[in-house]
Every structure is written in structure tokens, then in C-alpha cells.
Amino acid sequence: MSTPELLPIATGARSWAFLSGELKGRRVLGLVTLVISAVAAAMSLVPVYVFGVLVDRVTEGAPTSTIVSVVAIITVAALVGGVFTALSSYLISKLGEGILASLRQRVLGRALHLPVNTLERVGKGDLLSRVGDDVAVMAKSIGEVIPNIVSALLLVSLSVVTMLSLDWRLGLAGMVAIPMYVLALRWYLPRSAPMYAAERVAMGERSQALISSMQGARTVRAYGLEQAHLAEIDAASGKARDIGITVFRLFTRFGSRSNRAECVGLSVILAAGFVLVQDGHVSVGEVTAAALLFHRLFNPIGMLMFSFDDVQSAGASLARLVGVIDMPDERSRGTGATPTDGTLEVTGLRHSYDTGHEVLHGIDLTVHAGETVALVGSTGAGKSTIAAIAAGSIDATSGQVRIGGASLDELGADGLRRHIAIVSQEVHVFAGSLIDDLLLAAPDATRDDVRAALDTVGAQEWVDALADGLDTQVGEGGHELTSAQSQQLALARLVLADPAVAVLDEATAEAGSSGARDLEAAAAAATRGRSTLVVAHRLTQAAAADRVVVLEHGRILEQGPHDELVAAGGRYAELWSAWEGR
Numbered sequence: 001m002s003t004p005e006l007l008p009i010a011t012g013a014r015s016w017a018f019l020s021g022e023l024k025g026r027r028v029l030g031l032v033t034l035v036i037s038a039v040a041a042a043m044s045l046v047p048v049y050v051f052g053v054l055v056d057r058v059t060e061g062a063p064t065s066t067i068v069s070v071v072a073i074i075t076v077a078a079l080v081g082g083v084f085t086a087l088s089s090y091l092i093s094k095l096g097e098g099i100l101a102s103l104r105q106r107v108l109g110r111a112l113h114l115p116v117n118t119l120e121r122v123g124k125g126d127l128l129s130r131v132g133d134d135v136a137v138m139a140k141s142i143g144e145v146i147p148n149i150v151s152a153l154l155l156v157s158l159s160v161v162t163m164l165s166l167d168w169r170l171g172l173a174g175m176v177a178i179p180m181y182v183l184a185l186r187w188y189l190p191r192s193a194p195m196y197a198a199e200r201v202a203m204g205e206r207s208q209a210l211i212s213s214m215q216g217a218r219t220v221r222a223y224g225l226e227q228a229h230l231a232e233i234d235a236a237s238g239k240a241r242d243i244g245i246t247v248f249r250l251f252t253r254f255g256s257r258s259n260r261a262e263c264v265g266l267s268v269i270l271a272a273g274f275v276l277v278q279d280g281h282v283s284v285g286e287v288t289a290a291a292l293l294f295h296r297l298f299n300p301i302g303m304l305m306f307s308f309d310d311v312q313s314a315g316a317s318l319a320r321l322v323g324v325i326d327m328p329d330e331r332s333r334g335t336g337a338t339p340t341d342g343t344l345e346v347t348g349l350r351h352s353y354d355t356g357h358e359v360l361h362g363i364d365l366t367v368h369a370g371e372t373v374a375l376v377g378s379t380g381a382g383k384s385t386i387a388a389i390a391a392g393s394i395d396a397t398s399g400q401v402r403i404g405g406a407s408l409d410e411l412g413a414d415g416l417r418r419h420i421a422i423v424s425q426e427v428h429v430f431a432g433s434l435i436d437d438l439l440l441a442a443p444d445a446t447r448d449d450v451r452a453a454l455d456t457v458g459a460q461e462w463v464d465a466l467a468d469g470l471d472t473q474v475g476e477g478g479h480e481l482t483s484a485q486s487q488q489l490a491l492a493r494l495v496l497a498d499p500a501v502a503v504l505d506e507a508t509a510e511a512g513s514s515g516a517r518d519l520e521a522a523a524a525a526a527t528r529g530r531s532t533l534v535v536a537h538r539l540t541q542a543a544a545a546d547r548v549v550v551l552e553h554g555r556i557l558e559q560g561p562h563d564e565l566v567a568a569g570g571r572y573a574e575l576w577s578a579w580e581g582r
């Protein structure tokens with residue numbers, strides 16, 4: 001089995017450029033957020049600094065009442081810090097959610113416009129994992145990781161500045177720890193990534209072993225395979241456990257490396273402070289403040305180091321999302337050509353799917369304005385492929401499709417949507433109110449237009465019977481519609497979109513016979529006056545059409561009105577008598 005091609009992934013530089021572009025668009029909010037967060041971080045350093053001052057006052061023999069002013073300052077700093085921290089969290093999430101919303105919109109906007117041929121090539125899995133998993137990873141990063149990182153970075157920078165301002169030598173002493181932190185990260189990151197990946201795989205295998213044994217429990221019992229399955233689960237669990245322990249061991253070793261950096265940093269500050277105090281360059285209070293400041297950094301630095309994994313995976317997700325956003329929009333903009341009438345003309349159509357095997361071998365077909373043409377043929381003859389190409393859903397390998405003399409390219413994506421619509425086998429009801437679902441086809445339609453469209457397709461009665469009528473919530477999580485009702489809605493959307501040309505490739509085969517008759521009547525009403533190409537899943541649809549085109553193995557075998565073809569005694573006559581004799 002060949003691995004499907006994946007959608008593109010952006011480079012690191014391009015992902016950064018995307019992110020900074022998003023930030024530039026929110027410059028003011030970004031700056032205000034930074035200033036407020038810096039004030040919040042500074043307020044959290046005040047108690048440490050004031051504590052150093054207190055040490056000096058006590059050393060100088062200041063009265064006990066000094067403590068009152070110190071407590072007052074710390075209280076005010078805590079209150080101001082609290083307010084600014086809350087404000088900063090709010091602003092960071094406002095900024096982050098804005099960027100996330102824009103990212104989501106742009107990815108979805110691009111994904112929804114990807115040509116079907118591209119989707120066929122890459123498989124839907126990759127796209128779904130990007131709009132699902134990668135967006136979720138980004139949401140987690142933006143919601144939780146980035147705000148913590150921003151405040152930790154600000155706290156670290158301000159602490160270093162404060163330490164340097166206390167005495168540059170104390171600042172430098174604290175910085176001795178930096179290379180140790182860097183070394184710890186350089187040791188950890190290349191080891192952790194493959195190990196986390198292996199852990200995820202092992203956990204997946206363990207779930208798989210469990211699920212398959214549970215699902216096949218009866219068979220396992222019937223064949224006495226309990227021990228074999230338990231051994232399999234045991235092996236998978238053992239592997240996941242062993243990797244889990246190795247990951248934990250790696251993590252503790254990383255932790256001890258970062259503890260070592262903390263220990264060395266603090267010791268160097270204390271030793272340097274001892275010498276500096278002895279030489280009279282700094283006070284005991286200043287050294288105390290520097291040591292406490294450094295100690296205060298243990299948590300934020302640890303947070304920064306332990307967030308590297310998350311940052312790496314957020315970076316990978318961002319690159320995959322920007323990769324989709326940057327895909328060139330291949331939709332044709334059109335030349336502004338307008339069709340002279342509703343004639344649908346297909347000439348010299350050939351098509352091969354990715355398998356390379358040609359499934360249409362030069363189809364010429366015309367549906368005159370207002371005419372209904374039915375495509376008939378055995379399974380795999382190529383009916384749905386012609387329908388999808390005629391409606392512009394997929395691009396043919398070669399050949400032309402014209403509406404009223406204008407090619408689909410000349411009409412462009414928007415023109416195409418105005419002049420032709422397809423009701424395909426995949427009828428999707430979007431989650432939301434029923435009326436919103438219908439308005440997708442014609443956003444400017446009024447409630448009366450919607451009612452009239454429902455009436456045309458015979459759906460008005462059951463819609464009125466719903467608890468909230470047109471405003472009933474449908475789709476996932478809402479009122480469940482039958483497949484016949486969903487198809488009626490698709491037909492009502494067609495009526496609302498009001499194109500000159502309609503292509504019907506509905507999945508009516510499984511509908512019960514009276515249901516199928518109702519849907520046929522609905523389809524006939526919805527397509528009245530339009531040039532209609534209908535894939536006839538039942539021959540009654542062909543009998544009702546103006547003309548029937550019989551396909552076999554990607555070629556047109558015969559065509560003509562139903563009665564003539566039956567009289568001619570060819571392939572269609574065979575199909576018809578088989579159908580009648582069911």
C-alpha cells in the first residue's frame with residue numbers, strides 16, 4: 001500500500017513570519033499586554049527587594065516599627081500585583097484567543113476550498129488531524145502554556161535586571177547558572193522527543209490489545225484464547241510500563257541537572273556576596289535580596305524548561321497549520337463570462353483517478369436548457385464521476401464542461417456556484433438551526449422564501465411539526481433527521497440557490513419504495529425548469545426523464561428517450577425489463 005502524500009508543512013521561518021504577522025496586526029493590544037504583564041512581574045519582585053532592605057535596617061539597628069512600613073509596602077505590592085496579574089491573564093488570553101480564532105478561520109477557510117482532487121490524493125485523515133488535533137494542541141498552548149511562558153520570561157528578565165542593578169557582580173554570579181540550564185536542555189530535548197513518541201505508540205498498542213480482546217470477547221471465550229490474549233495484553237502493558245519508567249527516569253535526571261544549576265547559581269551568588277560584603281561593596285541586605293531573587297526564579301525557570309516539549313509540539317502543529325494556509329488557491333477566478341442559457345455541454349471528457357486507471361474514455365453529452373437527462377449504467381460505469389465533473393466538484397483529466405457556452409474555468413468558482421448545483425450522495429446536515437442549514441445556499445433568502453422552498457420539496461409539513469419549526473436545532477447534538485428528510489433539505493437548498501443547471505446524484509436507493517416515490521416527486525419539483533443531469537439509481541427516474549444516456553465502462557453505449565430505447569431492444573431495454581421484473 002502506498003503512503004498517501006501529505007499536505008505541505010511550513011518551514012520554521014515561515015511559521016514565525018505568520019505568528020509575527022498576527023502579532024503585528026494586534027500591535028496595540030500586544031504592547032499593552034506586555035506592559036501590564038511586566039508590572040505584574042515587577043510587583044512580585046517587590047517583597048524580595050524590600051526584604052533585603054529590611055535586613056539592612058535590622059543590621060543598622062532600626063526600630064521594630066520599621067517592619068510596619070515593610071509590611072505596608074508588601075501588602076500594596078501584593079494588591080497591585082494581584083490586579084495586574086488578573087489583567088495580564090485576561091489580556092494574554094484575549095490576544096491568544098484572537099490569534100487562535102484567526103488561525104482556525106484561515107485553516108478552515110483554506111481547507112474547505114481545497115480541490116476535491118487534492119483531498120483524494122492526500123486523504124482526509126491528514127486534513128482532519130490538522131484541523132482537529134493540531135488546532136487542539138495550539139489551543140492548549142495558547143490557553144495555558146504561552147501565558148505561563150510569557151510571565152516566566154518577564155519574571156526572569158526583570159529579576160536579572162534587578163540583580164544587576166543591586167550589583168553587577170551579583171548579577172553575573174547568578175548568570176553562571178544559565179549555561180548549565182542550557183546544557184541540561186541540550187541533554188534532555190534530543191532524548192525526550194523520541195521517547196515520548198515511543199511512549200505514545202506503546203500506549204496506543206496497549207489500548208489496541210485491550211480493545212480488540214474486549215470486542216472479540218465471545219470469540220476469545222469460545223476458542224479458549226483467554227491465556228493467549230492475556231499474555232498479549234500483558235506484553236503490551238509491560239512495554240508501555242517499561243517505556244513509562246524510562247521516560248520518568250529521564251525526566252528525573254533532567255530535574256536533577258536543573259537542580260544542579262540552581263545549586264551552583266545560588267552557591268556562586270552567596271560566595272560572591274560574602275566576598276563583596278567583606279570588601280564593603282554591597283550590603284548584607286543586597287546579597288540577601290539577590291539570593292532570594294535567584295531562589296524566586298527556580299519555579300519560573302523550571303516552568304520554562306519543562307515547557308520546551310509543549311513549545312516544540314506547538315511549533316510542529318503551527319507549521320502544519322500554516323502549511324495548509326499557505327497552499328495556493330487553485331480556484332479559478334473566472335473571466336466574468338456569463339452563460340447565454342442553461343445548456344450543459346460536456347465534450348471529450350476523460351478522467352483517471354489517482355490509481356492511474358482511466359474510468360471515462362471521451363464522453364460527449366449535452367443537456368439542453370430545461371431538459372432532464374438521466375445517466376444509467378451498471379455499478380462503476382462512471383455515472384457519479386461524470387456528475388461530479390459536470391458540477392465542477394472534481395477536475396477532469398481532460399475535456400471541457402460548458403454552461404451556456406462558458407467553460408467552468410471562465411465562470412470561475414463563484415460563477416460556478418451561481419449557475420450549477422449538485423445534490424450528491426453525501427448529504428450533510430450542519431449542526432445549527434434548520435433555517436441556517438438552508439440559508440447556506442442563499443444567505444439573503446427570507447423566511448418566506450425558505451418556507452416556499454420547503455413547500456416545493458414537500459417538507460413543509462414535517463418541518464412545521466417540529467417543536468421549534470424552522471428554528472429547530474438539527475445536525476450533531478440536535479434533532480435527528482431521517483436520511484429522506486436530509487435529502488429533502490438538500491433539494492430545498494437547491495431550490496433556494498436557484499441555479500440554471502442542477503446535477504442530482506442522490507442516494508435514494510435505500511429509501512423505502514413510498515419514500516423513494518416522494519423523493520422522486522421532490523426532485524422533479526426542485527428541478528422543474530432547470531437543465532438537469534440526474535444519475536438514475538432507479539430506472540423510474542430514467543423513465544421520467546426527457547432523455548436517457550446509457551453508460552458502460554466509461555463510454556456512452558446508447559441514448560434517447562425512454563420509449564425509443566425500450567423499443568430499440570438494446571442494453572437499456574435489458575436493464576428496463578430486469579427492473580420491471582424485480
Ligand SMILES: Nc1ncnc2c1ncn2[C@@H]1O[C@H](COP(=O)(O)OP(=O)(O)OP(=O)(O)O)[C@@H](O)[C@H]1O
Nearest residue numbers: 120353354355359378379380381382383384385386
Ligand atoms: N475516488 C475514487 N478513486 C479512485 N477510483 C474511483 C473513485 N471514485 C470512483 N472510482 C472508480 O471510477 C469508476 C467509476 O466510478 P463511478 O462512481 O463514477 O461509477 P458509477 O457508475 O457512479 O457507479 P455507482 O452506481 O456504483 O455509483 C469505478 O471503477 C470506480 O471504482
